[in-house]
Structures are given as C-alpha cells and as structure tokens.
Amino acid sequence: MKKIIIIGGSHAGVHAAFTLRNQIPDAKIDIFSDESHYPYHRPPLSKKSLQEESCLDDILLKPKALYIKNNITFHTDSPVTNIDSHNSVIHAQNKNFEYDKLIIATGGTPRTLEIDGVASQDILYIRNFDDAQKLKNKLLNAHSVLIIGGGYIGLETAASLRVKGKDVTVIEAANRILNRVLCPIMSDYYQSYHESKGVNFIINDQIVNAKKQTSGYQLKTKKGEMISANIIIVGIGIVPTIKLAEEIGINCSNGIEVNQYCQTNIDNIYAIGDCSNYYHERYGQALRIESVQNATEQARVCSSHISGNPFKEPVVPWFWSDQYDLNLKMVGLNIGYEEIIIRGDINNHKFTCFYIAENKVVAADAVNSPGEFMAAKIIITKNKKVDLNILRDQSLSISEVMKLWEL
Amino acid sequence: MGIITFIDINGQSKETIPTNEVNLMQLAVNNNILGIDAECGGCCSCATCHVVINNKLDIIPKAQGDELELLNFVPNKEDNSRLSCQVLIDETLNDLIVEVKSA
Incomplete structure (x- = not known):
C-alpha cells in the first residue's frame, strides 16, 4: 500500500x-x-x-x-x-x-510591509479565513480604509468595501494599478471604474510614515500627501x-x-x-x-x-476577478505582447482585450464576456498564426472569426 | 428528497441523495463525482462543471445568458448541456439522471 x-x-x-x-x-x-x-x-x-x-x-x-x-x-x-x-x-x-x-x-504567505509609526498588528492582510474574519471584525467600527497595493487582492477588497459604504483609498507604488498583469488600457479602465464608484487613488507614491490617532492612523506619503484611515490593509503579493x-x-x-x-x-x-x-x-x-x-x-x-496515469499537459493558464458588477476572466500569459486588439464595447462594460505577439493571440482579458473568454481559451491553445484583420472586424462574431481562422 | 444519479466521466453511475446542497455542482462535489472540477466554486466562471441532462426536460430550463455563452464554446456541448452550478436543486429533481461531460 x-x-x-x-x-x-x-x-x-x-x-x-x-x-x-x-x-x-x-x-x-x-x-x-x-x-x-x-x-x-x-x-x-x-x-x-x-x-x-x-x-x-x-x-x-x-x-x-x-x-x-x-x-x-x-x-x-x-x-x-x-x-x-x-x-x-x-x-x-x-x-x-x-x-x-x-x-x-x-x-x-502575504509579503509583509513595515510602516514607521504603525504597530505590526494593525496592518491587515487577506490570505486566510482568520485574516478575513479579523478584518470583518475591525470593519464594524471603521469608516475609512487605506489599501496598500493596487493588485487583484487590493482592488477586489476596495470594491467589496465600497459596496459596504466605506471610504476607500488605494495607494500603488508603480505608475499604474495592475501593472504586473494587465495592459495600460485595462489598468486605466479599472481605475476609472473604481473612481466612478468612489474609490480614491494615489498612484506612483508610497507611505513613508504614520501617526497614531484616536481611531486609526494619519499617514504620510513620499510625495507629501496625508491620508487618514481607521484601517490599513496591505495586498502587495505573496x-x-x-x-x-x-x-x-x-x-x-x-x-x-x-x-x-x-x-x-x-x-x-x-x-x-x-x-x-x-x-x-x-x-x-x-x-x-x-x-x-x-x-x-x-x-x-x-x-x-x-x-502512473498518462501525462496530459496543463491547459493554458486562466484567472478570474470579480469587482462590483465586472466579471473579468483572463486567459493566457501576455509576456512580450506587441499589440492589443479590443473587441466589444468598453463604454457598455462588455469587451475583450486580445494580446498579440508574432501574429498569434497569446492572452485575453474578457470583461463581462464569457463567450469571448471561452473562445480565446481555444484560440490561444491552438497557438496558430492568424490574419489579425479578421479579429479587428467587429461585424464578425467571435465564432465567425474562429471559423475564418479554421479553428 | 429523492435520488439524483450521476454518470461520471468514466461512465460509472452513482446515486446521490441531496442533503442541504443548493445546486447540482455542490451535490457532485460533495459526492466526489469524477469529472466535476468546479474550480471557480460555483460562480459561473469556469465551465468545469459541464453536465448533460436528458430526462425531466419539462422541468429543467435550458441554459441562458452567461451560462449559455460559456457553454457555446465547451467541447462536447449538446442540446441539453448545462453548467451544474446553475441548476438549483428542489424536490422536483427526484430521479434525475445527470451525465458528466469534460470541461
């Protein structure tokens, strides 16, 4: 045995x-x-x-x-x-x-952050059930929240807390949110959507120190901005x-x-x-x-x-993220992409961003577009050089695109 | 609550009795039915809980909306394909036969 x-x-x-x-x-x-x-x-x-x-x-x-x-x-x-x-x-x-x-x-485990002036137990992370419970308890008496890190964890948390009516500020050290995973168009889209829901962003800046207040902290950024927050959440990767x-x-x-x-x-x-x-x-x-x-x-x-069962290669990587009423599904890896083709309607919040390299679709981010996501999964798996003008033609459905590409 | 039968990805049939499951995906997961990966946990995101239901067609509605969009690109899609996370369980499903398909 x-x-x-x-x-x-x-x-x-x-x-x-x-x-x-x-x-x-x-x-x-x-x-x-x-x-x-x-x-x-x-x-x-x-x-x-x-x-x-x-x-x-x-x-x-x-x-x-x-x-x-x-x-x-x-x-x-x-x-x-x-x-x-x-x-x-x-x-x-x-x-x-x-x-x-x-x-x-x-x-x-979450990458930790030390902030001059903040007790380490006052910095919250979200990885385990207990972390989430601790945060939920603290939220009961909190009005304002600072989220450090504009990645998926930070932004999903920001969305959840806005839904609950909290004041939310997100600070991101890089020059745009989601910069490790998405193209600039998607970063802009997500930042604007969060802003329309009332999230305040501080981009390309970092917290340098903080002072304890009666309830929470007064925090100062490198560029000199001041933020008041009852709760500090850090989501800067694992x-x-x-x-x-x-x-x-x-x-x-x-x-x-x-x-x-x-x-x-x-x-x-x-x-x-x-x-x-x-x-x-x-x-x-x-x-x-x-x-x-x-x-x-x-x-x-x-x-x-x-x-001892036969080896089957893993399918192309895919991910999902829910923020407000936006369901984002991503498939493939956009490493080294050369061009972006957008299909659908950004203003209607139903669109897909295709990442192109060497005349192939290598990745796609589908917002509220499950069909395009599933199609992209097949297209990326086939890894075939294709005529991109067909994909640019919005009068064609994605199924028609695939037929013309003989996929 | 009566019996719901799953035919798993290898063709093995298994009878299950719902206890407090809300949908067919949960019932399959709770009974370790082979072929239901349910990666997204039931939020209609992954299409890894694809099933075909060929009996009780009068009470099982057809897929629509996001579910249908996902299913349109799933291999082995059939007329009566559903994502099991979107099929709610109630007593009318007694004697249902659910065939598991690969995602």
Missing part, C-alpha cells in the same frame, strides 16, 4: 488528495495543514464573504464528512517542522510519519513558502523548482500550487503562477504521475 503525504491543505493539496483517491483506491493519504480549519475556497475571502454575512461552512472546498468517507486523514493545526528525505519521513505533531510519495503544497524544501536541498528559485510532472530534484518529492516554480513546456520556461486553476492543474499532473 502506497503512503502519500501532502503538506498544505488548500486548493492544490485537497485536489491532489481526492484525485489520488480515485486513482489509487488503497493508498494511505494524509494531509497536514497548519490552519485550524478544513480547506476552503480562498477567492471569496476578498469578494463575496467580505460583503455578506458568511461562515466557513459556506465556502468549504469539500464537506468534512467527505474526507472520512474517502479515507483521507486531514490533520488540522499540524505544521510540518521538517522533512527527512533520506528516511522518507516528515515530522509533525512531535511524531514521524513515513511516506512513499510526498507532495509539498504549502502555498505562500512570498512562496519554501523553507521545508530549501532545508533539504531542493532547488528553489522564486518557488520550488519542478519539472513538467511536478517533480523536484529529490526523488519521490513533488511540489504543486502557488509554491511551485513549474516548467511550462508551452512557454519553454519555468513560471510560478498563483491561481486556483494552476493549483488544480498541477494537482492533476502530479497525481497522474504518482499513479
């Missing part, structure tokens, strides 16, 4: 456990998590569950009973302290647990959790290095999800991608390798 240990109880780890259960009915499967909760959907933490009354049961990945029914042992409050790869054991709960195959799915792997000589660089099967350089040890720097054959390079879809894809790839 194969003993499989999974370190980390979130999207990647849980998906691997249940996939493996289907593939290897008699395997012994244990998941170790340092959280006290059973695994839950993380995306709603900055969206729906911030806006509404909700409890953990509403967002659980699987009901607790399903772990028992599938003979998957889930260890809560059980951080793994070290791995001994020579003897194939991990150490947790002051005991050793043996493995035949080990999957590291430790994810990441740092992959790689300590356990690094300690035993697993190669790490921006995450745990793995090949296309999710194997590390040490036998029988795999890494999946936000913590892994995965070699993508499609892109000819290693990439660390933070998304639910990436986590479940790698869980599938790694499970198939362990159970």
Whole structure:
C-alpha cells in the first residue's frame, strides 16, 4: 500500500488528495495543514464573504464528512517542522510519519510591509479565513480604509468595501494599478471604474510614515500627501513558502523548482500550487503562477504521475476577478505582447482585450464576456498564426472569426 | 428528497441523495463525482462543471445568458448541456439522471 503525504491543505493539496483517491483506491493519504480549519475556497475571502454575512461552512472546498468517507486523514493545526528525505519521513505533531510519495503544497504567505509609526498588528492582510474574519471584525467600527497595493487582492477588497459604504483609498507604488498583469488600457479602465464608484487613488507614491490617532492612523506619503484611515490593509503579493524544501536541498528559485510532472530534484518529492516554480513546456520556461486553476492543474499532473496515469499537459493558464458588477476572466500569459486588439464595447462594460505577439493571440482579458473568454481559451491553445484583420472586424462574431481562422 | 444519479466521466453511475446542497455542482462535489472540477466554486466562471441532462426536460430550463455563452464554446456541448452550478436543486429533481461531460 502506497503512503502519500501532502503538506498544505488548500486548493492544490485537497485536489491532489481526492484525485489520488480515485486513482489509487488503497493508498494511505494524509494531509497536514497548519490552519485550524478544513480547506476552503480562498477567492471569496476578498469578494463575496467580505460583503455578506458568511461562515466557513459556506465556502468549504469539500464537506468534512467527505474526507472520512474517502479515507483521507486531514490533520488540522499540524505544521510540518521538517522533512527527512533520506528516511522518507516528515515530522509533525512531535511524531514521524513515513511516506512513499510526498507532495509539498504549502502555498505562500502575504509579503509583509513595515510602516514607521504603525504597530505590526494593525496592518491587515487577506490570505486566510482568520485574516478575513479579523478584518470583518475591525470593519464594524471603521469608516475609512487605506489599501496598500493596487493588485487583484487590493482592488477586489476596495470594491467589496465600497459596496459596504466605506471610504476607500488605494495607494500603488508603480505608475499604474495592475501593472504586473494587465495592459495600460485595462489598468486605466479599472481605475476609472473604481473612481466612478468612489474609490480614491494615489498612484506612483508610497507611505513613508504614520501617526497614531484616536481611531486609526494619519499617514504620510513620499510625495507629501496625508491620508487618514481607521484601517490599513496591505495586498502587495505573496512570498512562496519554501523553507521545508530549501532545508533539504531542493532547488528553489522564486518557488520550488519542478519539472513538467511536478517533480523536484529529490526523488519521490513533488511540489504543486502557488509554491511551485513549474516548467511550462508551452512557454519553454519555468513560471510560478498563483491561481486556483494552476493549483488544480498541477494537482492533476502530479497525481497522474504518482499513479502512473498518462501525462496530459496543463491547459493554458486562466484567472478570474470579480469587482462590483465586472466579471473579468483572463486567459493566457501576455509576456512580450506587441499589440492589443479590443473587441466589444468598453463604454457598455462588455469587451475583450486580445494580446498579440508574432501574429498569434497569446492572452485575453474578457470583461463581462464569457463567450469571448471561452473562445480565446481555444484560440490561444491552438497557438496558430492568424490574419489579425479578421479579429479587428467587429461585424464578425467571435465564432465567425474562429471559423475564418479554421479553428 | 429523492435520488439524483450521476454518470461520471468514466461512465460509472452513482446515486446521490441531496442533503442541504443548493445546486447540482455542490451535490457532485460533495459526492466526489469524477469529472466535476468546479474550480471557480460555483460562480459561473469556469465551465468545469459541464453536465448533460436528458430526462425531466419539462422541468429543467435550458441554459441562458452567461451560462449559455460559456457553454457555446465547451467541447462536447449538446442540446441539453448545462453548467451544474446553475441548476438549483428542489424536490422536483427526484430521479434525475445527470451525465458528466469534460470541461
């Protein structure tokens, strides 16, 4: 009987456990998590569950009973302290647990920020259920919120808090919001939409220090602006959790290095999800991608390798973000794009931005356009050189475009 | 509440009994039905919960709006394709047969 240990109880780890259960009915499967909760959907933490009354049961990945029914042992409050790869054991709960195959799915922790004059416990982050609960409690007596970081977490949180009627300021160090992931047109579009909903933006600036006030802080920026806020939330990315792997000589660089099967350089040890720097054959390079879809894809790839099922290359990466009534779905990676083609109607908030490189569609951002998103997924996967004038012709539907391209 | 049968991606059939699930996607996830990935958690974003329902057509409405837009580009789409996260469960679904399709 194969003993499989999974370190980390979130999207990647849980998906691997249940996939493996289907593939290897008699395997012994244990998941170790340092959280006290059973695994839950993380995306709603900055969206729906911030806006509404909700409890953990509403967002659980699987009901607790399903772990028992599938003979998957889930260890809560059980951080793994070290791995001994020579003897194939991990150490947790002051005991050793043996493995035949080990999957590291430790994810990441929010990149922290120190602000001169602010006590560290007064800086809030949103990664775990407990973080979100702490924020919700503080919001009860708060009116004004400063969000540091204009990425997805920051902007989704800004939208959720505007819906709740809070005064929201977002400060971004770069010269535009979402600059790591979207083109300038999309950044402008999202900033304008947030501004129309009442969010105040400070771009290309940073907080330098703060003074405590009766309720919250008075903060000063590098350019000399002053902001008053009852609550400070930081969303400036995550740092992959790689300590356990690094300690035993697993190669790490921006995450745990793995090949296309999710194997590390040490036998029988795999890494999946936000913590892994995965070699993508499609892109000819290693990439660390933070998304639910990436986590479940790698869980599938790694499970198939362990159970001896055939390898199926991961589908092109895709992501989603909900802000107000805007549903954004992104597919592909826009690294090195040369041109943008917009289809649809920006003023009506239903449009898609296609990223072009070498006469191919390499990525797309679809706002309130699920059909164009699904079509883009197929187009990008086919990776074919195409006549771009066809895509520019707005009188053609996306299905007609695909037909003309023989896709 | 009666029985709802899923035919999973490998053709295996499995009978389930809803307890407090709101939609068919949740019922499938809670019963570990193979082929329902439900990556987006049920917000009609991912089309990884594609099913075909060929019985009880009189009470199962056809897909529309965003759901239909997503389904139009899903491989193996059939006339009676639905995203299971958009099919609400009530007692009229007793004896329903739900065929899981790949996303």
